[in-house]
Structure formats: structure tokens, C-alpha cells
Amino acid sequence: MVKLYKLDGSPPARACMIACELFNVPVELIDVNLMAGEHLTPEFLKKNLLHTVPTLEDGSLVIHDSHAALMYLADVYGKQExxxxxxxxxxxxxxxxxxxxxxxxxxxxxxxxxxxxxxxxxxxxxxxxxxxxxxxxxxxxxxxxxxxxxxxxxxxxxxxxxxxxxxxxxxxxxxxxxxxxxxxxxxxxxxxxxxxxxxxxxxxxxxxxxxxxxx
Structure with a gap:
């Protein structure tokens, strides 16, 4: 299952959430509390050294740019070209x-x-x-x-x-x-x-x- 680390207020995160909904991606949405510094934990930095949201994880693949994530989701999960x-x-x-x-x-x-x-x-x-x-x-x-x-x-x-x-x-x-x-x-x-x-x-x-x- 795809994991999307996100903050609802983030426009790039919302774009990925829209894409997951559109392409029927089996996804686990994981909130990242930036105010609490959850994006700076060792575990998160290991996934994304830029410590940004959204971060998309699909198996061994981790994508830390929303536009790259949209391209990937469309190519892999999109049914309409x-x-x-x-x-x-x-x-x-x-x-x-x-x-x-x-x-x-x-x-x-x-x-x-x-x-x-x-x-x-x-x-x-x-x-x-x-x-x-x-x-x-x-x-x-x-x-x-x-x-x-x-x-x-x-x-x-x-x-x-x-x-x-x-x-x-x-x-x-x-x-x-x-x-x-x-x-x-x-x-x-x-x-x-x-x-x-x-x-x-x-x-x-x-x-x-x-x-x-x-x-």
C-alpha cells in the first residue's frame, strides 16, 4: 500500500490527495505535525532529507516532490491516459x-x-x-x-x-x-x-x- 505523508493545509499535499482519490490508489494517509517537529525526526529524515510534505512512499520508492509524485501516480495507477x-x-x-x-x-x-x-x-x-x-x-x-x-x-x-x-x-x-x-x-x-x-x-x-x- 502507498503511504502519503501529508499536512492537509499544504497545497502540494492536497494535489497528491486529489490524485490518489482520482486514480483509486490504495493509500494510507499519514498526518505530519510540522509544528511539533514530526518532519524533523530521524525516521522522517531517513525517508526525506528535505523534511517536506508531501512525501510519497510506495514500497522501496520514496518521492519527496509533489509533481514527481503526480507523474508517478498517473503512470502507475491512472487508468485514463x-x-x-x-x-x-x-x-x-x-x-x-x-x-x-x-x-x-x-x-x-x-x-x-x-x-x-x-x-x-x-x-x-x-x-x-x-x-x-x-x-x-x-x-x-x-x-x-x-x-x-x-x-x-x-x-x-x-x-x-x-x-x-x-x-x-x-x-x-x-x-x-x-x-x-x-x-x-x-x-x-x-x-x-x-x-x-x-x-x-x-x-x-x-x-x-x-x-x-x-x-
Whole structure:
């Protein structure tokens, strides 16, 4: 059985939880309490020296990057190739959007959450909000070209990005008139049962925690 070490509030962990639900992965979900330092224990560091969540363990294989985990889960457990196409050019489109989430979307969220969590920041700098706004613009442009991020059907790129974007909304509300394609994409994914199950609770947990810290 696959083991997924996770924290519900983590967008990358939620992406993996969504994928496990979508692909019917036989998985044991294991909570890691970061505040209690459970990610720094010798046992956890042996699995993942980066001490991050999510961490996916499948037998002797341990994956400590959510995007690599999504690729693996889709290849091994996915029954529909459309979520991660094997055709080279189609897969390149998906990979490109996975890296977009990894290098643009998620860092802009982490650059805001980390100072709140670790440095006691109580007010979000305007530069952070401007960076999030710019990210919304990128997403809107992608969705103006195709219905979903990497094409006209849902892929693991959408599964990776959705928890990140919904988390960014905690800090900066989306202007639906300015970003109608993004709004439609969010609403479309939100109604999917496997997305709801993997994302809703963790998003609420993160939102409540952030709002308590920002007052």
C-alpha cells in the first residue's frame, strides 16, 4: 500500500490527495505535525532529507516532490491516459504547466505564507499581492488558449495548480470580471467529487489559520 505523508493545509499535499482519490490508489494517509517537529525526526529524515510534505512512499520508492509524485501516480495507477498523456508533445504541455505551478504559482504562495508561519508577519506586503495578481494573469492567459491548463481536458497539471490557486485566493480575491476564464476553471474543478474530497478541508484549515494570524 502507498503511504502519503501529508499536512492537509499544504497545497502540494492536497494535489497528491486529489490524485490518489482520482486514480483509486490504495493509500494510507499519514498526518505530519510540522509544528511539533514530526518532519524533523530521524525516521522522517531517513525517508526525506528535505523534511517536506508531501512525501510519497510506495514500497522501496520514496518521492519527496509533489509533481514527481503526480507523474508517478498517473503512470502507475491512472487508468485514463488523458490525465498524463504518453504522446511526447502532449506530455510536454502537461510538464510545462506542472513546472509553472512549481516555479511561479507555488513560490508566490510560499513567499507569503512562510513569513506568516515563521516570522510573525501580520500584514501582507503589496509586492506579494502584486506578484499574486500577476500569477492570476498568467493563468488567465493559459486558459484563454485552452479550456484547461495543458489542453482541452483535465490533466495532472490542473490537479497540481488548483490547490495552489485556491490557496492564493485566501490572500487576494479573484476579480471574476478581469479573469473570467480562471473563474470558470475554478468553478469547473470545484464541483468534481475527487477534487472536493482532496482539497476542501485542507483549504479551510489553511484559511482559518492564516486569518487567525493576520487578525
Amino acid at each position: 488523458s490525465f498524463y498523456p504518453k504522446e511526447t508533445k502532449q506530455r510536454a504541455h502537461v510538464n510545462q504547466k506542472l513546472f509553472f505551478n512549481s516555479t511561479i504559482l507555488f513560490p508566490r504562495m510560499r513567499n507569503t505564507t512562510y513569513p506568516i508561519f515563521m516570522e510573525g508577519m501580520t500584514e501582507i506586503p503589496q509586492k506579494n499581492l502584486d506578484a499574486i495578481e500577476e500569477a492570476y494573469g498568467f493563468v488567465e492567459e493559459f486558459l484563454s488558449r485552452t479550456k484547461y491548463l495543458a489542453g482541452d481536458n483535465i490533466t495532472i497539471a490542473d490537479i497540481a495548480a488548483y490547490p495552489t490557486v485556491t490557496s492564493l485566493l485566501i490572500f487576494l480575491e479573484l476579480n471574476a470580471q478581469k479573469y473570467p476564464k480562471t473563474q470558470a476553471w475554478l468553478k469547473d474543478l470545484e464541483k468534481l467529487p475527487y477534487v472536493q474530497k482532496g482539497n476542501a478541508k485542507g483549504l479551510e484549515d489553511l484559511s482559518n489559520f492564516i486569518k487567525s494570524k493576520l487578525g
